[in-house]
Amino acid sequence: MSATPVDDVEDTQDERLSLPSEMTALLAVLPLGWAAQLIATDLSALRAAAGVLALGLIAVIGILLTRALPFLRLPSVAWVSLVGIVASLPMLPWGEAVVGVVGEIDFLALSVPCLAFAGLAISRREVAIAKTSGWKLLVVGVLVLIGTFIGSALIADVTLPLLE
Amino acid sequence: MDRPADLVAAWRLLAVALVIVVLSQLLGIRRIEVGIGTILLLPLLYAFLAGLVLNPSITGRVGKVLGRREVRLASPLIIVAILPFIARFGTTIGPDIEAVIAAGPALLLQELGNLGTIVLAFPVAVYLLKLRREAVGATFSVAREPSLAIIADRYGLRGPEGAGVLAVYVVGTLVGTIVFSVMASFVASLDVLDPRALAMACGVGSGSMMAACSGALAATLPEMEDTILAFAGTSNLLTYATGMYVTLFVALPLVEWMYRKAHPEDTRAAATPAATSDEEGAR
Structure with missing residues (x-):
């Protein structure tokens, strides 16, 4: 995706973060997901924190795999999804423990921070394209x-x- | 994010996002009955709309809460913020892996559902709205990032095909979550299609479209939540793995062929990149 015409689209749409920035950003958005859980579920603050942190850990492993295996050209969402599957397979020794920690986490509430950023991130360029x-x-x-x-x-x- | 101004902007952005999240979540799920079906309004929709309202690119500087710097920082955070959500989806697939594998052929075949966009959108674009080459870029796929790359590679993004795919990409970004959640809850409440089929259809777009769509489905059919998440998540994963090949090797050639049938006089070779001197290129 390094062809010049795409660059200005990616500039607004898909800014690449360095690994430390990506980890910092992940750490910064997890409390938002946690706050949403406290309102959406009956989980105790501690249980909700454990669930959100476990999901954060799956995300970290997925991010690391994306960067370790760039030649497979899979986006980080695909890697995170695969790690989530492997982490929760019942036939593997850790499967039941992982599902026990994250199973009560409300997925709908977890998507709210993402959509807030999606609304905040619409750029002038996109508004201009829609208008023209x-x-x-x-x-x-x-x-x-x-x-x-x-x-x-x-x-x-x-x-x-x-x-x- | 290492300059002090960026750090201040980052904190301000996070604080605004936290307020949006808490308020949206407190509002909760609302149901609207519309004749034969039900439309669900979800917290994620309020959050998206609140983000738009506070976005200076859309509404000007409302109360000077956020500036362009914050908007630029928000863009990479979309992907980061969706990762815990995708992880949660993955953990619903694991326990259901046998059901997912049993449905494997259906999951692979429904990637061809991408062609539904050609069936519905292409005739309207070409015969009703009289679009020219823009129609090729606009209707060959659901226009997420891989489709932009395909069009950029084949025609360049500055030609009419590029204008078409970019416009649909932006429409998807602007209203995709709204369309998907309204459509999913409505079609599910009609009770004519298998909920698992609807769940798979939720996975065809971007991560946030899947969130809106499967969220609306699960809220309509709460007793099937785990199954819905497992099927939507697998479908979305396959969209990255196999969907791109369907758009590249089936959908794009098909749209090109249909366009040549509709406009045999339009001899502009498909591979000519970005020659925008014809009438629609000058729009």
């Missing part, structure tokens, strides 16, 4: 989202019964 591309492309954009969702759901709905 005109209403036609905005209509098409919404249809694209709907079409992808319905398309996937229909295919899955048809294929799932065939497997049972």
